[in-house]
Amino acid sequence: MTHYPFTAVVGADDLSLALILITVSPSIGGVLVRGEKGTAKSTIVRGLVDLLPPHAVVEGCRFACEPGNPDPTCPDGPHGTTDAATSRPARLVELPVGATEDRVIGSLDLGKALGSGEAAFQPGLLADAHRGILYVDEVNLLHDHLVDLLLDAAAMGRNTVERDGVSISHAARLVLVGTMNPEEGELRPQLLDRFGLTVEVAASRDPLLRAEVVRRRLAFDADPVGFAEGYAAAQRDLADRVAAARTAVGHVELSDRSLATIARVCAGFEVDGMRADIVTARAAMAHAAWHGRPSVTREDIRVAAIFALPHRRRRNPFDAPGLDEDLLDRLLGDEPDDPGPDGDPEGRTHDVDGDADPVPDPGAAAPAGTQDQPQDDGSREPEPSRAADGSPQTPESRDEAANPVPDSEAPAVVPVGVAAAGTPFRARAFTLTGLGTGESGRRSRAVTATGHTIGSSTTGRGRLHLPATITEAARHRGTRGAAYGRLVLLPGDLRTAVTQGQESNLVLLAVDASGSMGARRRMEEVKTAVLSLLLDAYQRRDRVGLVTFRGQGAEVALHPTSSVEAAARSLTTLAHGGRTPLAEGLLMATKVLAREKLRDPKRRPLLVVVTDGRATAGPDALDRSRTIADAWGRTGHQSVVIDAETGTFRLGLAADLAARMGATHVPLGEVAAGAIVESVTTAREAWRAGRGGRAA
Structure with a gap:
């Protein structure tokens, strides 16, 4: 090929x-x-x-042992010094x-x-x-x-x-x-x-x-x-140059000064463990050998650090990867190195062919990842929403649900705001009940390709269950005319292992982003709680999706994906304001789950609805939302309703919604400081006891 x-x-x-x-x-x-x-x-x-x-290998060895230095435990060994060698x-x-x-x-x-x-x-x-x-x-x-x-x-x-x-x-x-x-x-x-x-x-x-x-x-x-x-x-x-560098790398000098610089750089970026220091040192020596230098220079260390440290520095799961090159230069110091082989004190030779600082031309390639384009690292404040006339909207929204205005009297422009989320907290694990068969993950119990053996099967899928196979053959030993007591194995005796492990799930978040959610900083609390759930999904390799509803309808802010970073970005820029189309939000969530069921029938879903339970958009809004909730309850899918209603006087609409959906009800007041995961754990226990809903 x-x-x-x-x-x-x-x-x-x-x-x-x-x-x-x-x-x-x-x-x-x-x-x-x-x-x-x-x-x-x-x-x-x-x-x-x-x-x-x-490279040379011992002839006939399936494990590519090196002649003169073979693996003493090689299954094809032992190999002697006189064994024939060949090159491959x-x-x-x-x-x-x-x-x-x-x-x-x-x-x-x-x-x-x-x-x-x-x-x-x-x-x-x-x-x-x-x-x-x-x-x-x-x-x-x-x-x-x-x-x-x-x-x-x-x-x-x-x-x-x-x-x-x-x-x-x-x-x-x-x-x-x-x-x-x-x-x-x-x-x-x-x-x-x-x-x-x-x-x-x-x-x-x-x-x-x-x-x-x-x-x-x-x-x-x-x-x-x-x-x-x-x-x-x-x-x-290029192959000749690689071979020469492979020979020279063992003779490259790594001085105490260079070693101290590497240690200072790794410590400055707060990397965990010592592997970063070791890898940076090896990469710096390889870079020096590649450019024909007898010893490691500052530039060799700089290039090695850019490659070796970005994925090792401490960062939160939703932080963008990368390395602060200004900080790197400060940690490296300003002292010039000895001139390189071409007289360049920095030894600047990033290009593959060895030319130092080539003059750029229109056909030259820009270094990977450095194209001139804006990068969104999540640190910029979102631009304010603007009305139809172009004027900026105020960041605070009013609680329209406390005193709903008839559609005919509604203002032409609805105030829209964007709440910032707080620091997410670590959530305890929650699981779905029953035994699934979805993709391997780290959440709910399931029959998977790995795990502890719980039985055997005749389907022929999976690894061989040797004891079960031998047991089945032994049952027919007296009828197969086995000579000298030998066990006769037939294809029908084969048994494969049935193993139980953990699966990943689909967590679909349906978030109420209406004006009522913006009152009393509720949206900030809601975003913090949802980010915490996303952090848990990140660690357990779930697929996540985000549905939002406000104004007159609902939309899929993020189709189900394994990239929880994308979900976090969508949540960060989520605006709130307008009426509460609860029925539309529930319908959209139902459609998303039905579509995902066709794509991946084995992946079990968990729907998390975040709302105060009010329904104010359209005629008979509350009755329509209750009808849809009743239909959801009959599906048997597991769900949680996080009640965002606060204040002294409460209508209890979210609690009624949870009861109709067969979901667990979680008051917003219990979201902070990890209470949301306490409630989710309670929901799991309620499901298992048959009090809070039916298994999917």
Whole structure:
């Protein structure tokens, strides 16, 4: 298969450099590539394999043992010094998002087990990637049980399998490269820390550069072989330079002064643990070797820190990733380094081909993630809403529900405000009742591909349940004419394990954003509570959606997604004001859940309605909302109603709504200081006792 040449990719200078650094020094620990779709993330990673030098392996060893230094516990060993050696190209092994656990770590060879009765081991992808690169596209969508396996292998450098009568351990030293689109959800912090470097990429906004990207891609698609031959010389030159840097990196000097600078930078960014210091040091040495320098300079440390620290600095789950380069420069200090090999005191050589500070031209690629475009980090105040005549509205809204005005007398312009949310608090876990079958997650009980074994099945899906298989075959031992007492296994005896773990759920938030919610700072309290629920969903890898209703209708502010950061941004800019179309909000939520049920039938939903229960938009508004609530109650879906009504005199409309929906009622006064999660836990207990609703 002909890969798109690595040297033919334009517009991804930072990504190219990061990938080259891990080829120069694999001990850095891999690269995580974050960026929007269509930015050549997968293309450039797959092209990297052509730059890697071949390596020697023991002939016939399925685990790629190194001649002269074989793994003493290799399942194909022991290997001696006289074993024949051969050379093979470096491997880039792709791990599909939907791979099974057996395919990743290896499993019992069923062919030999059923044919000759031999308990032989079939190597998995971790064995194939030993001394090479393991590439995971859309790594943020990888199932949690596979993430756990990668964490173990990355931490120990070994893969250990203890299952189905097989006890195997083999070396699994690999470079992990992952690509992801942050819009589809974030990565677990434990796995994030295992990537040595991280790079943010974005498509260039330069028309000339974009045109060049299209021109090259069309040429490659028309004639892949001919296109690759056109870059063969550049590929050879780059591969030779990589090989030379791999040889030189072990001789690069890391002075005490440079080491102290690295420690100062890592401490200044308040990173956790010591892995950041180690990775930064290794990356700085690789960068120096790549540019032919005998010792690490200030610029080497700067480049290494930009790649190694953004995903390790302390930040809240909803904070935008990145690194404050002004702070980095202050931590590095202003003392110039010794001149580099080209006479540049800074040794500035970000480009791949080694030219220092090249003169920019229209076709040159802008560094990934630095295009001239506004970045929304959530710190800017939202612009005030404006009336039809262009005049700004006041940020305070009136409580229109306290004294509802007939439609015929309603003002032409409704005051609109935007309330700021407070600091979210940590929510205790809440779960749905029953046993689901949805995607693996960290919330509700479910039958999943991983977990503790609770039984066996004849469906043939999942890993082999060896004891159950043998037991079934033993039941027919006397009728199969087994010779010499040998157990005869037939295909019908096969049993697979049924395991129970945890699933992720769909949490749909339906938020009342009418004018009545803006009174007495209620909207600020509501946003704080909802942000807390989003934080919990982030940690448990749920899908979240947001429906808002105010004025005369409802809208889907955010379609269900795994990116809770997007939900948090939508909530932050949510305006409030106008009447309360409660019936429309409930109908919209019902439609969203019905649509998601068709897309993902196994994912169970939880509806959280945040309202004071008033319904003031349209004729018979209250009766319509009650009719819809009664219909929801008959579905049996689990839900929570957070009552935003406050004050001395209360109508109790939200409590009535909760009773009709079969939902748990949570007063707004219990939202602050974690009371919302106390009520959700109470709701779970009520569901289990059969008092607060019916299981989905």
